[in-house]
Amino acid sequence: MALDTETSHRYAEITLGALKQSGLSSTPDNYELWYAHVEGGNAALSSAIQKATDKDGKLSQEKADRLYKEFIQHAELSHDMMKLVARFHEEVSDLYDVVEQGGENATGHSEKLTSISDQLTAAASDTPNVGDLLESILNVAKTMRAENEALESRLAESASEVSALQRDVEAIQAEAMRDALTGVANRATFDRSLVVHMQEALDEEEPLALLLGDIDHFKNFNDTWGHQTGDQVLRLVADVMNNNVKGQDLLARYGGEEFAVVLPGTSLANAKMLANRIREAVQSRRLKKRRTNEDLGVITMSIGVATLNENDSSESLIERADQCLYAAKHAGRNCVIGEEELSQKQADKGVA
Structure with a gap:
């Protein structure tokens, strides 16, 4: 729920005061970290800050950077990755269905392959970090569209390729659910x-x-x-x-x-x-x-x-x-x- 203007200003003042007291400069990362702590919506972050602060209420920049990476940056990346993987999984499943059923009418599925290719292109522009995987998927779709007349004879091979890509996506999804340091669930x-x-x-x-x-x-x-x-x-x-x-x-x-x-x-x-x-x-x-x-x-x-x-x-x-x-x-x-x-x-x- 969005904060009203007065409350957000009050949190901002408290955040700047807390930064000064901790001995940290008011950089964007430090401000974002302390604002999340002041807002009180992340109990694990607040607990970690309390444990990392010395008896005089000071916190080193090294510890602040580590907390920012773990609780702010990593959390945002994990959230974005989960949404991305869910979208990829759905799109690749659509492509797999097209290949599996293409033997009945390969020509009739060409338009659907084009549509899926366009969706994957849009996804790649939003998230370039997984561009290599998307490029492989796009190449499968483009090859099948360009060789539409010979699609029926290549269905088994294409289905195998798409299945492998699906496994890659599932592997990425599993990775996003694990803690990066220990390998257990996050x-x-x-x-x-x-x-x-x-x-x-x-x-x-x-x-x-x-x-x-x-x-x-x-x-x-x-x-x-x-x-x-x-x-x-x-x-x-x-x-x-x-x-x-x-x-x-x-x-x-x-x-x-x-x-x-x-x-x-x-x-x-x-x-x-x-x-x-x-x-x-x-x-x-x-x-x-x-x-x-x-x-x-x-x-x-x-x-x-x-x-x-x-x-x-x-x-x-x-x-x-x-x-x-x-x-x-x-x-x-x-x-x-x-x-x-x-x-x-x-x-x-x-x-x-």
């Missing part, structure tokens, strides 16, 4: 999939559990050993977690050093067992610096576990899992807290 995929899995669980009256895990002391580790080693830690944790989930389970990078696992058909007890297995597997892996083979010790994770209630929204389920994660951090880290333990702790405080 935040956008997690958000969409959680809603779908929740509805399926309610419809089928099956349980569903959600794990939220956070790498302990990751900021100190990152500051001590550098961001490249920090990225190595994130990839290691993602690999370990991925080796412990299976089937319809969904592992995603939730944001920063946080990971989420959606577990359809899983009770709270079984979800906690899996969470502890993941925690122990992460702890068992010693980390070494790649270039020097220097032993950096072990890393640990804290994990919160919540299960779906009948009246839950995706936000309320995530919030309970996050509260359990916070409780695990507060309990000393490197542990798993389920929502029944959190409820008991809250009840004990009430009695006290």
Whole structure:
């Protein structure tokens, strides 16, 4: 929903003040990053900014650039790519149908091939980054149109070519759904999939559990050993977690050093067992610096576990899992807290 003029001006003033306080210059990228934070519509961004800011409220330009790339630039590119791939998939499917059915009347389909070619040309002008793929598709269409009289004898070969192009598009679509650093599902995929899995669980009256895990002391580790080693830690944790989930389970990078696992058909007890297995597997892996083979010790994770209630929204389920994660951090880290333990702790405080 668009903001009214007064509110947008107020946000702009707050943004400029926040930039000054953080020690950053008012560049377009910095302004866009801080405006998104001030507007309050991106909780993951706001959390990442708070974690990256030092005790004096300052933020380095290097960290600001990294946050802008992850939460502003990458999000926009991912959104544009998803729309683009959906359009390509539909257009190539149309072309495939034309080739498959062309044996009945090759001449009659020439006009439809021309129309599809024009649509693909327009798509290429809007998104030049995938021009090579579009050029291949256009060449198929142009060749079939130019050789219309011989189309019937080439149908099998052409259908194979178009099928290969469809697979290329599907590969691009799959890539857009993954986190670039770790290779697991990204935040956008997690958000969409959680809603779908929740509805399926309610419809089928099956349980569903959600794990939220956070790498302990990751900021100190990152500051001590550098961001490249920090990225190595994130990839290691993602690999370990991925080796412990299976089937319809969904592992995603939730944001920063946080990971989420959606577990359809899983009770709270079984979800906690899996969470502890993941925690122990992460702890068992010693980390070494790649270039020097220097032993950096072990890393640990804290994990919160919540299960779906009948009246839950995706936000309320995530919030309970996050509260359990916070409780695990507060309990000393490197542990798993389920929502029944959190409820008991809250009840004990009430009695006290």
